[in-house]
Amino acid sequence: MQNNVLDYLDETVVRVPEKTAFSNGTDEMTFSEVDRASRAIGTWLHQKSIYKKPVVVFMNKHPKEVTAFFGVVRGGCFYVPIDEEMPLVRIDLILENLKPEIILCDERTAKLAETFSYKAEIVLYDEICGTKIDDNALREIHAKAIDTDPIYVVFTSGSTGIPKGVAACHRSVLDYIEHLSEVLEFDENTVFGNQTPLYFDACLKELYPTLKYGATTYLIPKEKFMMPVKLVEFLNEYHINTICWVVSALTMISAFNTFKTVVPQYLHTIAFGSEVFPIKQFNRWREVLPEAKFTNLYGPTEGTGMCCYYKVEREFELDEAIPIGRPFANTEILLLKEDNTLAGQGETGEICIRGTSLTLGYYNNFEKTSEVFVQNPLNTAYPELIYRTGDLGRYNEYGELIFVSRKDYQIKHMGHRIELGEIEVNVNMLDNVKISGCIYDGQNGKIVLYYVGDIEEKELIALLKDKLPRYMIPNYVRKLEQMPFTANGKIDRVTLMKNHQEKTK
Amino acid sequence: MEELLEILQELHPDVNFEEEEHLIDDKILDSFDIISIISEIAEQFDVVISAEHILPENFNSAKALYGLIKQLEDED
Numbered sequence: 001m002q003n004n005v006l007d008y009l010d011e012t013v014v015r016v017p018e019k020t021a022f023s024n025g026t027d028e029m030t031f032s033e034v035d036r037a038s039r040a041i042g043t044w045l046h047q048k049s050i051y052k053k054p055v056v057v058f059m060n061k062h063p064k065e066v067t068a069f070f071g072v073v074r075g076g077c078f079y080v081p082i083d084e085e086m087p088l089v090r091i092d093l094i095l096e097n098l099k100p101e102i103i104l105c106d107e108r109t110a111k112l113a114e115t116f117s118y119k120a121e122i123v124l125y126d127e128i129c130g131t132k133i134d135d136n137a138l139r140e141i142h143a144k145a146i147d148t149d150p151i152y153v154v155f156t157s158g159s160t161g162i163p164k165g166v167a168a169c170h171r172s173v174l175d176y177i178e179h180l181s182e183v184l185e186f187d188e189n190t191v192f193g194n195q196t197p198l199y200f201d202a203c204l205k206e207l208y209p210t211l212k213y214g215a216t217t218y219l220i221p222k223e224k225f226m227m228p229v230k231l232v233e234f235l236n237e238y239h240i241n242t243i244c245w246v247v248s249a250l251t252m253i254s255a256f257n258t259f260k261t262v263v264p265q266y267l268h269t270i271a272f273g274s275e276v277f278p279i280k281q282f283n284r285w286r287e288v289l290p291e292a293k294f295t296n297l298y299g300p301t302e303g304t305g306m307c308c309y310y311k312v313e314r315e316f317e318l319d320e321a322i323p324i325g326r327p328f329a330n331t332e333i334l335l336l337k338e339d340n341t342l343a344g345q346g347e348t349g350e351i352c353i354r355g356t357s358l359t360l361g362y363y364n365n366f367e368k369t370s371e372v373f374v375q376n377p378l379n380t381a382y383p384e385l386i387y388r389t390g391d392l393g394r395y396n397e398y399g400e401l402i403f404v405s406r407k408d409y410q411i412k413h414m415g416h417r418i419e420l421g422e423i424e425v426n427v428n429m430l431d432n433v434k435i436s437g438c439i440y441d442g443q444n445g446k447i448v449l450y451y452v453g454d455i456e457e458k459e460l461i462a463l464l465k466d467k468l469p470r471y472m473i474p475n476y477v478r479k480l481e482q483m484p485f486t487a488n489g490k491i492d493r494v495t496l497m498k499n500h501q502e503k504t505k
Numbered sequence: 506m507e508e509l510l511e512i513l514q515e516l517h518p519d520v521n522f523e524e525e526e527h528l529i530d531d532k533i534l535d536s537f538d539i540i541s542i543i544s545e546i547a548e549q550f551d552v553v554i555s556a557e558h559i560l561p562e563n564f565n566s567a568k569a570l571y572g573l574i575k576q577l578e579d580e581d
Contacts, residue, residue: 223529228556257556
């Protein structure tokens with residue numbers, strides 16, 4: 001039985017060695033090049049005696065970065081992608097949590113890596129790719145590997161202000177890739193157009209099926225997503241037929257009437273997720289691509305990528321939400337009410353995940369892990385973990401799972417998962433800020449920050465940009481004389497929301 | 506022009522939009538900003554910027570963007 005994600009590559013490289021595996025339109029790598037470079041990196045790690053350790057990959061989005069991930073796994077280690085888009089403060093928090101020995105860079109990022117407060121050995125991808133491959137050593141590492149060993153750690157927003165590193169193993173990734181591929185019907189003719197950054201689990205959807213089937217992935221340059229006509233032209237130029245994008249990337253195209261100028265010619269499979277797809281926009285896509293298959297995906301990072309899917313086959317009213325549907329095979333969703341019993345038809349409960357798709361938990365953080373990876377309350381006979389997502393759901397009249405809301409202050413903004421608490425903690429840490437309260441205007445997709453303190457809005461934003469990634473920066477910042485509080489002393493978010501709605505009228 | 510500068514300033518209070526001429530090339534604006542700017546312009550100027558106009562040269566400076574708005578207003 002397959003127990004290593006790189007078995008996909010080992011089989012494919014024999015079958016289609018000269019086929020393009022990964023490309024960004026300018027630079028490309030074949031399966032044989034990916035295989036060779038990954039073996040060189042694995043060998044280099046082995047020679048440095050780095051084994052079962054985190055290896056930070058800090059590179060520009062490029063076929064080489066993907067190859068570096070596989071190289072780290074070849075060496076029996078696990079990769080941790082970080083990115084230039086992350087502010088230095090955040091990167092240092094991540095490095096403190098991981099304590100890595102190695103940071104793998106390209107020429108451009110190496111200079112930036114030298115400015116990190118955390119000191120690790122900075123290694124250039126191009127240099128270690130020249131390492132003479134030691135196949136015996138790699139075979140031994142492969143033979144010793146167990147499918148519950150981690151292969152990556154990706155960091156997600158934490159409400160206490162410290163990002164949490166979700167660690168996933170071979171087994172949960174294999175489980176995910178097999179079931180996702182079955183549902184979306186990937187094959188060797190699949191040409192992926194990747195949109196999501198490589199430092200989240202979202203890119204698993206393209207990377208591993210590419211290895212499994214000998215398909216091809218185009219890493220679409222980020223700037224294309226600002227210019228919808230150029231983006232669709234890119235899809236057409238490279239005959240891209242399959243995309244798994246966040247909703248905001250799709251609506252960016254449809255909302256600006258791009259289809260009047262240019263229409264995707266080869267697209268037949270469109271998966272989307274992370275946010276609600278407004279039906280008006282969805283209908284525009286379906287009108288242009290009536291033959292294409294559209295699938296809504298749902299799932300938290302802690303459940304390895306996605307865990308539920310819904311194939312959109314019926315018509316939806318403009319005010320309806322597309323269901324998140326049903327779990328992939330080999331995964332169960334438990335809808336648990338407050339009293340830990342199952343929610344019945346029409347009742348709301350917390351979406352909890354059971355199965356192999358659970359990740360290992362938060363790296364170096366047993367406390368946070370045990371808060372949400374908990375014993376299945378319906379099983380009192382033997383240890384069995386479920387993951388409590390914090391998302392509330394219910395079943396509709398067709399028995400399809402519907403997302404209702406969050407239990408807490410976590411939001412989805414432009415496809416990114418954000419804890420409003422993390423923004424507040426970072427604002428409160430600024431000198432001259434007394435208190436802050438953050439709300440999310442879901443209808444308009446705006447993060448709104450209110451604060452009390454002796455600092456101008458302009459200055460506050462500038463300081464915040466050093467601490468938080470771009471997508472977490474509030475869209476509106478408003479200074480208050482006094483923060484409204486509820487009777488029991490919490491920030492009164494209802495009053496803040498009212499204030500915001502009046503201001504934007 | 507004042508109105509447009511206000512829209513931009515609200516998004517990035519720390520950027521000098523009167524002088525900056527490489528908003529796209531220098532990655533000062535990202536795709537989130539473009540969407541926000543276009544929807545604000547639609548509201549305040551009653552002008553619809555569609556995909557064919559969403560090009561780097563139209564968004565690199567406040568001046569260029571204002572030119573685009575004027576051009577679209579005249580076409581109406």
